[in-house]
Amino acid sequence: MRTLKPFSLIALCIPATIACAEAISVSSSLLNEPIRPLPQSMSLDEKKVLLGQKIFFDKRLSRDNKISCASCHDFSKGGADPRQYSLGVDGRVGPINSPSVFNTVFNFRQLWNGKAQSLEDQVEMVIQNPVVFDTTWQEILNKLSKDKALVQDFNKVYTDGLQSKNIVDAVSMFERSLVTPSRFDAYLRGNPDAITSEEKQGYKKFKDYGCIACHQGINVGGNMFQVFGVMSDVRNRKTPPSEADLGRYTVTKKERDKYVFKVPSLRNVALTAPYFHDGSAATLEDALDVMFIYQLGRKASNEDKTLIIKFLNTLTGKPPKTMPVEQKK
Ligand code: HEC
Numbered sequence: 001m002r003t004l005k006p007f008s009l010i011a012l013c014i015p016a017t018i019a020c021a022e023a024i025s026v027s028s029s030l031l032n033e034p035i036r037p038l039p040q041s042m043s044l045d046e047k048k049v050l051l052g053q054k055i056f057f058d059k060r061l062s063r064d065n066k067i068s069c070a071s072c073h074d075f076s077k078g079g080a081d082p083r084q085y086s087l088g089v090d091g092r093v094g095p096i097n098s099p100s101v102f103n104t105v106f107n108f109r110q111l112w113n114g115k116a117q118s119l120e121d122q123v124e125m126v127i128q129n130p131v132v133f134d135t136t137w138q139e140i141l142n143k144l145s146k147d148k149a150l151v152q153d154f155n156k157v158y159t160d161g162l163q164s165k166n167i168v169d170a171v172s173m174f175e176r177s178l179v180t181p182s183r184f185d186a187y188l189r190g191n192p193d194a195i196t197s198e199e200k201q202g203y204k205k206f207k208d209y210g211c212i213a214c215h216q217g218i219n220v221g222g223n224m225f226q227v228f229g230v231m232s233d234v235r236n237r238k239t240p241p242s243e244a245d246l247g248r249y250t251v252t253k254k255e256r257d258k259y260v261f262k263v264p265s266l267r268n269v270a271l272t273a274p275y276f277h278d279g280s281a282a283t284l285e286d287a288l289d290v291m292f293i294y295q296l297g298r299k300a301s302n303e304d305k306t307l308i309i310k311f312l313n314t315l316t317g318k319p320p321k322t323m324p325v326e327q328k329k
């Protein structure tokens with residue numbers, strides 16, 4: 001098994017975006033666990049967050065004015081897309097399942113193959129992507145600059161007003177606000193009654209079977225790359241593989257990066273079906289079966305799987321404070 005060095009909490013603590021000092025200092029009062037709780041507060045510029053929220057729901061970001069970020073990142077579905085593959089401009093079908101936008105600030109990279117180094121990078125990529133917005137900044141700025149109220153909003157928040165870099169900045173700030181503390185975080189902060197005894201047993205199984213080797217840290221994932229198919233060749237699942245199935249290889253072109261993916265965060269996982277980069281698992285039960293075979297090479301009793309799923313349900317957080325203004329498909 002190829003293990004890459006996980007990111008430390010300190011490295012994930014981005015000054016000026018997270019209450020950094022808090023994230024580090026509270027750690028002494030926490031249970032000493034391989035999963036860390038989400039920070040209880042984020043120091044973010046609220047004006048930028050609210051402006052970013054408007055942009056996130058603005059369909060003028062797409063060439064045909066029909067889809068917004070929220071079209072594929074549904075707040076009522078854990079910030080993910082309930083469809084196996086999302087539909088972009090002109091109903092074009094993307095090659096890969098849409099993950100959650102919640103808590104993404106804590107991922108060490110963005111996208112399944114880690115191609116985006118930051119949330120800002122990801123926004124830049126999605127604008128021109130032909131299966132997403134299929135447009136250019138020039139087109140977007142032409143449309144948005146006709147909206148006097150929005151132009152004014154940008155002038156209030158940014159000295160240089162409505163510009164692509166400020167749109168990127170505002171959206172990324174909004175994304176940083178999408179943090180969803182759960183009952184499990186309360187447990188990690190030292191409240192033993194925040195989760196039930198079955199859920200505790202499920203967490204123990206999650207550690208004992210070795211899920212924790214990959215799904216760990218503040219996002220219960222999102223802090224390392226791992227091959228999909230450690231114990232058994234994933235090529236047996238599907239022939240021929242699609243380009244997206246090659247994972248990180250599509251970024252690095254290195255043979256050893258074939259079928260390597262960023263380990264996904266399991267926060268809100270009970271809400272974000274279907275699962276895997278190809279959306280091939282419809283339920284958590286299906287996803288666990290695949291994980292046991294391909295990542296662990298082990299079998300588990302139905303009872304143990306049920307307990308693990310109970311634990312995974314404790315990772316469902318409160319919806320982010322900044323809730324959508326409108327949400328239409
Ligand atoms: C047409 C559907 C669609 C739209 C519109 C869309 N996304 Fe996504 N988003 C996806 C898909 C699919 C992925 C996974 C792509 C990949 O990994 O290659 C993704 C990935 C992401 C990720 C990475 C999450 C992670 O865990 O790696 C973030 C962050 C994100 N999107 C934010 C946004 C924002 C912000 C917008 C608007 C500016 C947006 N998305 C618009 C479908 C969409």
Ligand code: HEC
Pocket residue numbers: 206209210211212213214215226227228230261262263264265266269272274275276277278284287288291292295296308
């Ligand atoms: C060796 C690393 C590794 C281990 C061990 C591991 N996983 Fe995973 N897990 C991954 C990777 C990588 C993916 C993404 C695979 C893909 O879609 O290509 C993943 C995906 C998932 C998903 C789907 C998440 C989503 O949003 O689509 C779930 C659920 C999951 N794992 C649960 C578990 C559980 C439960 C265990 C223990 C029984 C476990 N994993 C063990 C690496 C691992």
